[in-house]
Amino acid sequence: GAGVSQSPSNKVTEKGKDVELRCDPISGHTALYWYRQSLGQGLEFLIYFQGNSAPDKSGLPSDRFSAERTGGSVSTLTIQRTQQEDSAVYLCASSLARSGLAEHYEQYFGPGTRLTVT
Amino acid sequence: AQSVSQHNHHVILSEAASLELGCNYSYGGTVNLFWYVQYPGQHLQLLLKYFSGDPLVKGIKGFEAEFIKSKFSFNLRKPSVQWSDTAEYFCAVKRGSQGNLIFGKGTKLSVKP
Numbered sequence: 229g230a231g232v233s234q235s236p237s238n239k240v241t242e243k244g245k246d247v248e249l250r251c252d253p254i255s256g257h258t259a260l261y262w263y264r265q266s267l268g269q270g271l272e273f274l275i276y277f278q279g280n281s282a283p284d285k286s287g288l289p290s291d292r293f294s295a296e297r298t299g300g301s302v303s304t305l306t307i308q309r310t311q312q313e314d315s316a317v318y319l320c321a322s323s324l325a326r327s328g329l330a331e332h333y334e335q336y337f338g339p340g341t342r343l344t345v346t
Numbered sequence: 347a348q349s350v351s352q353h354n355h356h357v358i359l360s361e362a363a364s365l366e367l368g369c370n371y372s373y374g375g376t377v378n379l380f381w382y383v384q385y386p387g388q389h390l391q392l393l394l395k396y397f398s399g400d401p402l403v404k405g406i407k408g409f410e411a412e413f414i415k416s417k418f419s420f421n422l423r424k425p426s427v428q429w430s431d432t433a434e435y436f437c438a439v440k441r442g443s444q445g446n447l448i449f450g451k452g453t454k455l456s457v458k459p
Contacts (some may be wrong), residue, residue: 261446262370271436278445287446288362319390331397333378333440335447337390 229311232338234320241310249305249341253322260303260333262295266316278325307323310345350439352450359427361459367422367453369437381411381421385433414441429459
């Protein structure tokens with residue numbers, strides 16, 4: 229079946245502009261995650277949506293970052309007033325997360341959006 | 347701070363050599379453990395996972411990992427690497443009821459033909 233998809237695959241923007249990154253999770257997956265992969269920094273958790281619960285925003289690096297998930301499916305990560313340090317690959321993942329079974333929390337990753345802030 | 351440590355930044359091996367990549371975590375509660383692989387130009391793929399039961403888990407492509415609770419470790423092994431194993435490998439931990447994964451900084455593996 230279809231995996232996690234993300235768009236755009238590449239985005240170049242000028243410092244100070246706002247950007248929106250989109251994630252389409254695997255159909256039927258109730259949990260959706262955003263991570264950031266920076267050179268030499270590994271993967272950094274940003275935000276996590278689980279069903280209708282309030283999202284876990286504990287990883288967002290500043291108030292310039294926000295995300296929403298509409299209809300329990302598609303998610304948009306918005307970065308306002310972009311800075312050069314925001315340049316990274318932004319990864320989205322989803323998991324089934326429908327029960328207490330640990331296996332349902334296995335995360336499937338999308339290809340990422342490479343953001344370059346000039 | 348709770349963290350995941352991967353000891354090697356870059357490992358270079360010849361084909362047929364044995365591989366062991368270290369991973370240690372600092373969280374003391376219940377954990378689920380994962381190794382992900384990222385081949386050049388591709389997205390992250392799950393290599394193997396530990397949830398419970400037998401601490402020696404086998405994954406795809408001949409990889410295995412052993413969970414040693416007393417050492418807070420989950421090292422990745424492969425007895426004989428191939429050139430096609432050239433990739434970056436990430437260890438990740440899911441802590442208790444927390445939803446997100448905490449990743450190590452990754453180990454780049456280069457296999458010389």
